Amino acid sequence: MEAAAIPAPAAQDDHHHGPPVANQSSRVNSEVLGILLFIISEIMLFGAFFAAYFFIRVVNADGWPPGAGLPVAVAATNAAILLSSSVTMHWTDVSAKRGNQAGMRIGIVTTFLLGCTFLFIQINEYLHLGFTPKTSASASVFFGLTGLHGAHVIIGLLLLWMSAVRIFKGKVGPANYKGLEVPGIYWHFVDAMWIVVFTTIYVL
Amino acid sequence: MASKIRQAGWYRALAFTILGIAVCIGLSTGLRAAFGLNPVYDGTAVLQISLLMVPIFFLGGIGCFDYWLRWASGRKVVDDHADHGAKSWKDYFKVNTDHKVIGIQYICVSFFFMFVGGLMAMLVRAELAAPGRQFVDPNTYNGLFSVHATLLIFLFVIPVFAGIANYVLPLMIGAPDMAFPRLNALSFWMLPLAGVMMLLSFLAPGGSFAAGWTAYAPLSVDAPIGQAFFTIAVQFAGASSIATALNFLVTIITMRAPGMTFFRMPLLVWANFSTSLLVVIATPFIAASQFMVLLDRALGFNFFNPAGGGDVLMYQHVFWFYSHPAVYIMMLPGFGIISEVLATRARKPVFGYRMMAFSLLAIVLLGFTVWAHHMFVSGMPNWVRIPMMATTAIIAIPTGIKIFSWVATLWRGVLKMDTPMLWATGFIAMFTLGGISGVMLAMVPLDIHVSDTYFIVAHIHYVLFGGSLFTIFAGIYFWFPKMTGRMFNEKLGKIHFWLTFVFFNLTFAPMHLIGVQGMPRRVSDYAEQFATWNMIISISSFILGLSSLLFLYNMVASWRSGPKASSNPWNSLTIEWQVSSPPPIFNFDTIPSVVGGPYEYGVPGAVHAIVGDPAKDLVPAGAGATEGHS
Numbered sequence: 001m002e003a004a005a006i007p008a009p010a011a012q013d014d015h016h017h018g019p020p021v022a023n024q025s026s027r028v029n030s031e032v033l034g035i036l037l038f039i040i041s042e043i044m045l046f047g048a049f050f051a052a053y054f055f056i057r058v059v060n061a062d063g064w065p066p067g068a069g070l071p072v073a074v075a076a077t078n079a080a081i082l083l084s085s086s087v088t089m090h091w092t093d094v095s096a097k098r099g100n101q102a103g104m105r106i107g108i109v110t111t112f113l114l115g116c117t118f119l120f121i122q123i124n125e126y127l128h129l130g131f132t133p134k135t136s137a138s139a140s141v142f143f144g145l146t147g148l149h150g151a152h153v154i155i156g157l158l159l160l161w162m163s164a165v166r167i168f169k170g171k172v173g174p175a176n177y178k179g180l181e182v183p184g185i186y187w188h189f190v191d192a193m194w195i196v197v198f199t200t201i202y203v204l
Numbered sequence: 205m206a207s208k209i210r211q212a213g214w215y216r217a218l219a220f221t222i223l224g225i226a227v228c229i230g231l232s233t234g235l236r237a238a239f240g241l242n243p244v245y246d247g248t249a250v251l252q253i254s255l256l257m258v259p260i261f262f263l264g265g266i267g268c269f270d271y272w273l274r275w276a277s278g279r280k281v282v283d284d285h286a287d288h289g290a291k292s293w294k295d296y297f298k299v300n301t302d303h304k305v306i307g308i309q310y311i312c313v314s315f316f317f318m319f320v321g322g323l324m325a326m327l328v329r330a331e332l333a334a335p336g337r338q339f340v341d342p343n344t345y346n347g348l349f350s351v352h353a354t355l356l357i358f359l360f361v362i363p364v365f366a367g368i369a370n371y372v373l374p375l376m377i378g379a380p381d382m383a384f385p386r387l388n389a390l391s392f393w394m395l396p397l398a399g400v401m402m403l404l405s406f407l408a409p410g411g412s413f414a415a416g417w418t419a420y421a422p423l424s425v426d427a428p429i430g431q432a433f434f435t436i437a438v439q440f441a442g443a444s445s446i447a448t449a450l451n452f453l454v455t456i457i458t459m460r461a462p463g464m465t466f467f468r469m470p471l472l473v474w475a476n477f478s479t480s481l482l483v484v485i486a487t488p489f490i491a492a493s494q495f496m497v498l499l500d501r502a503l504g505f506n507f508f509n510p511a512g513g514g515d516v517l518m519y520q521h522v523f524w525f526y527s528h529p530a531v532y533i534m535m536l537p538g539f540g541i542i543s544e545v546l547a548t549r550a551r552k553p554v555f556g557y558r559m560m561a562f563s564l565l566a567i568v569l570l571g572f573t574v575w576a577h578h579m580f581v582s583g584m585p586n587w588v589r590i591p592m593m594a595t596t597a598i599i600a601i602p603t604g605i606k607i608f609s610w611v612a613t614l615w616r617g618v619l620k621m622d623t624p625m626l627w628a629t630g631f632i633a634m635f636t637l638g639g640i641s642g643v644m645l646a647m648v649p650l651d652i653h654v655s656d657t658y659f660i661v662a663h664i665h666y667v668l669f670g671g672s673l674f675t676i677f678a679g680i681y682f683w684f685p686k687m688t689g690r691m692f693n694e695k696l697g698k699i700h701f702w703l704t705f706v707f708f709n710l711t712f713a714p715m716h717l718i719g720v721q722g723m724p725r726r727v728s729d730y731a732e733q734f735a736t737w738n739m740i741i742s743i744s745s746f747i748l749g750l751s752s753l754l755f756l757y758n759m760v761a762s763w764r765s766g767p768k769a770s771s772n773p774w775n776s777l778t779i780e781w782q783v784s785s786p787p788p789i790f791n792f793d794t795i796p797s798v799v800g801g802p803y804e805y806g807v808p809g810a811v812h813a814i815v816g817d818p819a820k821d822l823v824p825a826g827a828g829a830t831e832g833h834s
Contacts, residue, residue, distance in 0.1 A: 018285060025460035030383045033457060037450045041484050045351075048492030048522050052507060055409035055518035062513030133505045135514035140505040144496070162276035169278035171639035 035182045039189045042152070046193060049145050053200065056137045066139035067131035069096075075202045078121045079194060085114035086191040093184050096167075096177040104172060104180075108164045111187070115157045122150055142201060149190070149197050157188045158181035212267025212299065224261030228254040248429055249429070252502050255436040257395040267299045268390045288385070291787040297834050299393065301385035303374050304787065306392050308687060310367025311680070313392075314360045317399045319752070321355035324348045326749050331728055333742040335548035335735050345728035346414035347430070351402060353417035354434060357534065358441040359399040361672050365537035366391075366448045368679050369476045371687060373452065375632045375780035375787060376470050378461025378796040378813065389448050394444040398437040405433035416726060418527070421508035421519040425500045432501060435494045442487045442494075445533075449483035452476050461779070461813065463798035468812075470802040471560055475540025478564040482529045482536070482571060489526035493519060520582055524575035532571045536564060538675030539606055541630050545678050546610055548568060549625040550617030553803040556609040570599045580648055581655045589648045595644035600639065607636055623697030624774075627678035629707050634670025638663060641716065654725070659719025665712045677701075683764070685769030689785045693763040696754055702797040703751035710744035778802050782815035792816075 026033075057064050092107030126143075140142040163180045166172050172180050208215045232250045236243075263269065267287075275281045289295075289302045296309055328348050340348065375380055381390045400583075405412040410428025413419070424431050446640050456477050460469070496519070499505040506512030508519055547554045554560060573595040580589050610632055619625065641663040645651050654660065677700075684692050714737045719725075723734045730738065772781040779796055780787070796815040804810030 009484050020792055022459045022794050023462050024458060025462075025464065026458045028458060030454050030458045034384060034450060034454050035577050037453055037484055041450070041488050042447055044485055045488035045492055045668070048489045048525070049496075051522055051525075052492075052496060052515075052518055055515040055521070056507075056513065059518075060513060061757050089262045130710075133499070133503060134512075135506075137506040137509065140499070140512070140514070144499065144505070144507070166275065166278045171278050 014034065029178070031178050031182050032133050032185065039186070040113050041049050042189065043193075046145075046148065046196070049141075049148055050200065053141045053145060055142045056141050060137070062137045064138050066136055066142050067129055070142075070202050071125060071128075072202045074121065074125055075198055078118055078125075079198050081114055081121070082191050082194050085111045085118070085161050086188055087113065093177070093181060094182050096172050097174055099172075099174045101167075101170070104167050108167050108180075112157065112164060115153060115160065115187075118151055119150065119157070122146065122153075145197050145201060149194055152190050152193065156183070156187045159186055212270050214266065214297070216267070217262050217265030220261040220265030221258055224258040225254055227261070228257050230381070231257075235743070246702075249502070250431050250753040251429060252436070252498070255401065255432060256439075259394070259401070259440060262397065262809055263390065263393055267395060268393055270684070271386055276319070283572075283692035287389075288381075299389050301381070301389050302789070303370050303382045303385065303388060304687075304791075306388050307367050307369075307371025308372055309392050310395070311687075313396050313399070314364040314367060314394070317359035318354045319756070320403065321352050321360060322749055322752060324352035324355070326746065327744040329351060329502070329742040332730070332738050334739065335730055335732055337729065342728045343411055343414060345725070346416075347406070347412035349726060350414050350416050350434075351405070351412055354402055354438075355399065355411075356668075357417055357530070358438060359395065359402070361534045361668060361676070362445055363395050363439075364676055365476075365479070365534070365672075366445065368541070368676070368683065369452065369471035369472070369537060370448070372683055372780050373473055374455060374459070375585050375783065375791055376473055376778055377456060377459065377464055378792065378798065378815075379455060379459035380795070382451050382790050383459055384451050388451055390679070391444045391447040391451065394440045394447075395648050398440040398444070401433050401437035401440070405430040405437075408433060408754030414597055418523060419494075419497070420523075421497055421500070422516055424497050424512075425508055425585050427501045435501070438494050439491055442491045445483050446487050449487075455485065456480075461796050463813070465798075467558065468798055468801055470540075471543035471554060471557070471564075471617070472540035474561045474564055475536045475543075476548055477537075478568045479533050479536045481568050482533050486526045486572070489522050490530075493522040493526070493803075496522075507570060517579075517582060518694055520579050520584075524578045528575040528578065529568075529571045531667070532567055534672050536567065538631070538672050538679075539564065539681035541675045541682070542610060542615075542631055544776075544778070545624045545628040545682050546613050547803045547805060548682075548774045549615050549620045549622065551620075551805045552613055552617040553801070553805060553807075554609065555612035555615075556605070557803065558803070559605055560609055563605040566602040568600065570595060570602070574599060576648055577651070577753075580651045592647050597643060600643050603639055605641070607632065623692070623694060623701060624677070624678050624682040625700040626698060626802070627674050627681065630680060630701065631671065631674035634666060634674060634705075634708070638671055641666060654719055656724055657719040657724055658715040661725050662715035662719055665715075670708060677704075680813050682728070682760075682774070685773045686780060686785050688763045688766075689769055689771065690762055690766035691769045692766060693758050697759040700751055700754045700758065701753065707744045707748040707751065711741055714741055761820070777785050777804060777810065777812040779813045779815060782813065 015173045018052055056062050092104055092111060095101075095103030095107055106203050131139045133140045163172070163183045166179055209219050210216070229245075229250050232246065232253050233244050236246060236249065285301075287301050289301060290300060290308075296305060296312075300306060300309070312592060323776065327340065328345070331340050331345055331348075370382070370388065374380070408428065408430035411430055413424075413427065413431040413434035415424045415427055415431060415434075419431065419434055424435070454685075456469075456473060475736060496505070498510065500507050500514075506514045508514045508516050512615070543554050543560060567569045574592055576584060576588050576592045576682040577596045580592075614629070621629075630777065641659070645654070645663060681692060681697055684690075718734050718737050721734070723730050769785045771784050773785075779798075782796070783791065792815065794816070795812045798813045800810060800812050802812050
């Protein structure tokens with residue numbers, strides 16, 4: 001006989017007050033997998049802007065760099081700042097896993113402040129470049145890519161802010177650090193993406 | 205009143221929307237003053253900022269962010285499942301985290317937009333019934349076909365598949381819900397916002413967006429403000445589908461029932477797995493293309509401005525790198541539906557189950573290598589055409605595997621030609637025709653000849669109407685008893701099918717002929733020589749349009765007062781049919797155990813999954829203790 005032979009549970013079961021616990025069919029944690037898939041999506045978003053970069057700089061041969069030249073030293077310093085924030089982020093993660101409350105607090109605040117410093121320097125750079133997106137297509141690509149990255153820094157900072165609030169309310173610890181781990185993974189992505197943006201925009 | 209505004213819901217959404225508009229006016233004037241721009245108040249600037257930000261205020265008001273904001277601010281959050289499940293029809297108008305409610309919400313909203321978009325097609329056909337001008341001026345005509353295509357693609361075909369899968373997929377894999385129920389709710393609520401925004405564009409000065417659903421730059425950069433409605437609405441529709449796809453992937457990977465290996469998953473699950481991969485990887489490209497258009501429009505960027513060194517062709521590359529995979533996003537879930545319906549109604553296992561799964565993945569991979577076949581006449585380097593022609597023709601192989609496997613599934617089956625089966629078999633015939641004209645179009649010489657003619661219109665409607673829409677109807681009829689707990693009217697369903705099938709062909713088949721003869725698409729007027737065919741097409745299309753009212757009546761009347769459906773009216777093996785119709789609020793009391801393949805029809809005693817309390821129902825007492833977390 002086919003499946004029809006198996007009795008279906010009678011109508012709605014009203015005394016049941018919650019879903020059954022789902023079977024965990026993968027070793028990967030669902031929140032971590034979710035943020036990783038989101039990051040794939042984000043990489044493709046950057047990929048589209050890199051396609052614009054490729055078409056305008058290589059295919060169309062619009063002059064590069066836009067303007068009189070890009071402040072490579074400033075951007076390199078900024079890259080160092082953002083990279084060191086990845087180190088402090090990792091330290092925050094490790095502290096959370098070990099239950100080190102003081103380490104977590106110092107780590108998240110440092111990371112957050114380093115991110116803000118990056119943004120501050122970036123905006124300051126914008127104001128002193130001497131060209132605007134209206135100047136040329138290369139300038140548009142410059143602002144498009146660095147601006148897209150800047151927007152991601154802002155999103156990352158918002159996520160870090162949420163983690164910080166929860167850390168200072170004592171909600172994060174060895175048993176409960178998903179709310180820190182997931183923003184942490186995103187922050188590492190934002191940092192890694194800057195290396196790619198920095199290399200293609202300023203170095204190459 | 206004050207308490208109503210504090211509570212998540214429509215009152216608060218209205219209040220937040222008004223607040224959002226005020227904030228946008230303040231932001232716009234503030235920024236313009238800070239940058240020293242004159243005049244400080246600029247209606248266009250306010251409108252564009254509002255289109256971006258007011259929907260977010262609305263989502264906050266309706267209650268999409270409440271839980272997350274409580275959690276992020278470190279307050280106590282309780283999972284009391286208060287917003288899970290619908291007790292009355294009013295609950296369908298609230299933020300709900302139940303995948304079954306969200307599935308119904310998706311389906312109803314997308315069918316609403318199908319009827320609106322279909323009505324626009326009727327207006328287009330009315331205008332084209334005879335040469336010369338009948339009802340609308342050319343600009344309105346351009347707006348009508350642009351909004352028609354955009355609504356049916358972004359607000360109907362893509363989301364209705366997400367809706368069907370939302371309802372069925374967690375049940376099929378034995379999960380109590382989706383992996384991220386609140387993200388699921390947010391994905392749904394972004395959708396009607398995008399649709400309403402597209403419709404509102406008709407009120408914009410200069411008319412609705414009229415650059416086609418492809419919105420090629422620089423036309424879309426220079427077009428009147430109505431175009432911004434497209435640019436921004438697509439962002440919300442895109443964000444919605446990315447979030448849903450991510451949710452499906454995580455659900456499928458991490459929440460399958462014990463025993464449900466990848467090769468025991470029903471093909472609908474495989475199809476949505478493949479589709480979700482496409483969405484997560486490809487959709488950011490259309491987001492980027494529209495961001496660039498918006499930056500060019502609003503802030504004077506030069507991405508597509510040749511005078512400033514911009515690259516116009518780049519738009520088409522970025523756009524089609526999404527929009528070609530998008531045609532598979534609009535087709536693969538339908539493939540899954542057809543596999544379910546055919547196996548169940550032919551009482552046979554799906555022929556070549558593994559090849560069916562692998563061909564889906566092959567289409568995903570190949571789908572990313574063919575985008576420039578939409579650009580053979582765009583002026584891109586000629587050599588690019590040849591590899592694109594080859595890869596496009598290669599896609600016919602995995603698609604052919606699917607067609608032949610379906611036919612082989614039918615071979616010597618015990619066919620029950622009821623409504624879902626009629627749609628499924630009708631799909632195979634129509635989609636094959638659409639696929640054949642697709643391979644023709646892949647050939648560069650033929651494509652150059654018929655580019656921008658009605659041949660293209662015929663092809664796209666054979667794959668999206670004869671293909672996707674037929675699978676949607678098959679799926680809706682097939683799962684209607686599960687979703688509503690009632691049976692639809694079989695006789696009306698069959699009449700609906702035959703009317704649609706006949707008049708679909710009378711509408712779109714002649715378009716191949718007049719296309720080859722050179723009738724251009726996207727033009728509101730045409731030469732005398734096409735008059736006869738166009739009159740026939742228009743009359744057929746009106747009957748085709750009317751036939752959808754039969755469907756609407758059947759659905760509404762059957763939902764209200766159709767005969768009660770049993771839990772498994774089709775004698776199907778997959779898990780969603782082993783629970784009551786409609787399913788219990790949390791799907792299962794205990795997670796089912798999967799013990800075999802999903803399509804073992806005709807095998808005596810075959811069981812796909814054991815659903816219910818195994819200790820009580822099937823297994824001797826005491827043996828049920830190990831069930832669950834393996």
